[in-house]
Amino acid sequence: MNFRKHLRDDPEINLIPFIDVLLVVIIFLMLSTTYSKFTELNVTLPTADADRPKDNPREIIVSVSGDGRYAINRKLIEGRSVDLLAGELAAASEGSKDVVIIISADATAAHQSVITVMDAARRAGLPKLTFATQANQGR
Secondary structure, three states: OOOOOOOOOOOOOOOHHHHHHHHHHHHHHHHHOOOOOOOOOOOOOOOOOOOOOOOOOOEEEEEEOOOOOEEEOOEEEOOOOHHHHHHHHHHHHOOOOOOEEEEEEOOOOOHHHHHHHHHHHHHOOOOOEEEOOOOOOOO
């Protein structure tokens, strides 16, 4: 028989595996973090030159209201179909293909209304389109 007293060993916390795991996590984070901006797009924006004369003096302004009504050069169009709008654009261009269509849409206008103007311009054979914007004065 074994009459000796057994001394209880105090449990020890081994920190070496914990430190190893932390080092692996730190290495993983260092390797997976990118410090360069590879997803950024390089965009060259045009500059405005107010002194330069316009290349295309002929413009047709198509206004789109918030409720989907159209006006061509401040003349209200009765109807909202693509064919009617294409006919009005062709008549306003007077057969010229160098006309620039300026789409001036209300901020609350539906996207479909603007797409209808773009489709009507394509059907009328007027490929030059641009959008009118308002300068932000509050900033």
